[in-house]
Amino acid sequence: MTTCPSSPRRSFTRAAYRCQCLERTLQDETFPVKVVAFDFDETLTLITYLIEDGDSEEVQKQIVKTNFQTPWVKGSRIEHLQSTSSELSPVGRGFFRLIGKAQNDMTSLFRSKRGMLKALAISKSGKRRALAVLTKNYAGAKAVHNLLHVSGLASCFDAIWALPTGGLYRCKDEWHEMCTPNVCHKADLLALVAESPHEFFPQLGSDAFEDMGPLKMEGIVLVDDQRANFQSPSGNQVLRFCKVARYDGYYRNLGYVKNMGGIGAHCFEDYETLKMFVEEPSTYKETLHLHCVERHFERSSEQHPVELIIFDFDETLTLATFMPSDPTFEEISWDLPSLEGSDWTAEDLLTYNFESPFCSGSRLQALKAMLEDLSKRYVLAILSRNDRGAVAVLNLLRLAQLADFFAAIWTMPFRQQVSCGAWKADAAWHVFEAPLLEVPDEKTEILYHIVENSGKWFPQMEGRLRRLQGLRPESVMLVDDEKENLQSASRFALRYCKVARYDDVYRNCGPLNQLGGIGAHSFEDFELLRRFAEAPWEFQEPHFPQEEADKPNAAPPWEDSRVPSRSEELVKLPRSRLRKSASSPTLRALGDLANLPGPMSRSQSFCLSDVISQSPRTSEPGDDQDAHEICLTGMDDSPR
Structure with a gap:
């Protein structure tokens, strides 16, 4: 009698740290992916520290390492994202000399493949895709570009959009400033990209970048570590997306850090998963399952x-x-x-x-x-x-x-x-x-x-x-x-x-x-x-002991330049049935919901009327609260 071998422990325990690629129910499943937009903080980076004026080359190398290189998987994460170290900036090449031993640990399989970003830019059919960075980083598009440039990743992207306004686009090897609409939610901005791609990629049609043709929301993939960015209060949805895992842990010489991320931070399989998803998104239908974990503890x-x-x-x-x-x-x-x-x-x-x-x-x-x-x-x-x-x-x-x-x-x-x-x-x-x-x-x-x-x-x-x-x-x-x-x-x-x-x-x-x-x-x-x-x-979740080599007594000199990680979870929309109307369905009434003053607390998840009670969690019980009327009409109970 033979028994089936158990699943490899490494694959099972790291499942919580892998990215999830999902496609919602679509009207046109055959429409190809033409744009891939990446969040920056905790998606391209594991944790974000900005490079500031006056930082020495050595400090820049250490910031690049802290932002992009993972201590949990052997090999170079930057190289796996991009292509080869020969394409890096001088600081990037110096950084790779600094970690040459880690480079030698790369397998020949990974050496022979293009980096993920290079592979995503060209489909299997040879069509050009646009790659963009879509970020809420408070320092803006230029600061993000500077960090990408020093790490050698800037040349992989065609545009950088920083909400609420502002951006950069690349034409050949030069970057130019551009204005973007005053939009606060990523799904809303991507809906505008689908309507008018030329406004967000001014280089379309030039010798450096061919026209991508008609675009729909189905043709855009958003890679992000925040679930709230995949649907806005206006009703706009990102139809194809990749959710990057978030986690807490001891990180280098920074102590215990919460809300880290980074595609490929714990397993290089993330890169292949995203490449396959972009080529065949219809094979990654959205499934929402329970996630069970036993943390590591002494007993x-x-x-x-x-x-x-x-x-x-x-x-x-x-x-x-x-x-x-x-x-x-x-x-x-x-x-x-x-x-x-x-x-x-x-x-x-x-x-x-x-x-x-x-x-x-x-x-x-x-x-x-x-x-x-x-x-x-x-x-x-x-x-x-x-x-x-x-x-x-x-x-x-x-x-x-x-x-x-x-x-x-x-x-x-x-x-x-x-x-x-x-x-x-x-x-x-x-x-x-x-x-x-x-x-x-x-x-x-x-x-x-x-x-x-x-x-x-x-x-x-x-x-x-x-x-x-x-x-x-x-x-x-x-x-x-x-x-x-x-x-x-x-x-x-x-x-x-x-x-x-x-x-x-x-x-x-x-x-x-x-x-x-x-x-x-x-x-x-x-x-x-x-x-x-x-x-x-x-x-059991995987246990990653803190690396002994990354425990200096003194904090790094660039400690104050960290971009704080925060949750972008939206307030809950009111739990109420909507009055039916003969008018055509509209979601416009929800458009300004995110701009209402103050957060709605978790305790108000069961609102009983078309009113959002603004009750910050810090308020005392019994305090008087202001109420804001939200008019929602024209929503029919149509079958899914």
Whole structure:
């Protein structure tokens, strides 16, 4: 009897660090890719430090190394991006002499191939593609060009566009300034590129650059590390895109760095993946799956089992959260007849919250089966950032017949007039004050507080829940759709499931961003989550020890020139059904949404009307908030 060999460990554990190339559902799948636009920060670079006036050649070499060269894979990342070191600038060639040993480690296979950027510029059919840099780097196009020039990569690109305005284009070997429209979102700018390519590539039709012919959004690929850049509030979508992985870790002599990126930073397979995607994008249909990870920790080899699974609620158990506006929905005595005459029916609440329009079959039944199975082996709880409180979450779960699978529900932030905790004993639910004031308002910090003070979070610590006494951090599994909830400034969720997030037109709600939901696009999520809970050590992330050679005591002299990495996640669009109109569909009313004053907090993910309440996370409970009316008309509930 023969057995199938297991998958190579290296391929499995590095999957989280590989880029993802995806094509949305298109009307014209045969339209070729004619433009490839690259983000700069954490996409072309791993981490961005700018070259400033007066920097010596040696400092420039070190900045190039820090920006572009990866310590996690042997060989030269710059050479793999570009072509050969003979095409580098003098500083670039000096840099390669500096790391000559790493160059010698390159395999003959990689030496014989063109660099990724050179390969992307020419299709298999011999047609010329345009390559551009599309960045929000605050220093502008010239600073980006300077860094690309010193690293030897500038000649690979035809244009550099820096939002909101300004840019450069290359004609032969000379770069010229150009004006770009005042646009703040990358998807909006690429929509303009598709309409008028000559305005963004003034060199089209010249001897140096042939005309690319008609262009559509289908013909543009965006390579970016920020998911929010693939769809704007106006409704413009990037139809073909490559999402570069982001990660945290110890990096050279910079200590622990968060939100790094860089295509090919952890595996050179990224380059081949992107080249194949650009040639045959229709073979990379968008799939949105659950992502399960066990982080590396000191006791990971002991393989302690999972005891407690904490689920987020909004966009994790739900796809998007919709609740009745009736204030009695926040009372423990609420029952189904209370919906009569309200703005929601029971059927609509179940459909909009739990059923997926993106795959066939009942997601609610599959979710119920998974939770029932997990509840027999683990303690289940909910920790949600939800302003309506724990009882409102409980009532929605009751309506879906999911409440009995959970032992407790906690909602954050703390609010004086809203119940933030509920616990179950003998099928009866009780309200209590969860100890939210004893811990910072971050999920990871709460997770560790639960480990250290289980009795405060589970008042029913008797019988079956005695297993939670002596809980370890690795015994808790967190399931959430938001990356920021998986770690705080000093602590990490050691075992977690990251639910995929996406933007799409949702039922008759129009275009919504930051949608989620376990199993929203594939019921395989439910089985994957079961397997992870049973054996999380089979999903360990790779552990990259800090390199001893990169631990000098002193900080680099160019430390202050770093471009800060930040999340570009957009505020959530209101979760509300749109009134139908006889007018033609339009998304123009959403165009200025990103310019509204102040961010909308995560706790307002379930807006109940066509109003966005501007409630910064830093505001205190009970503060008066301004409201901004958004008029959304003409959206029909058309089938997907």
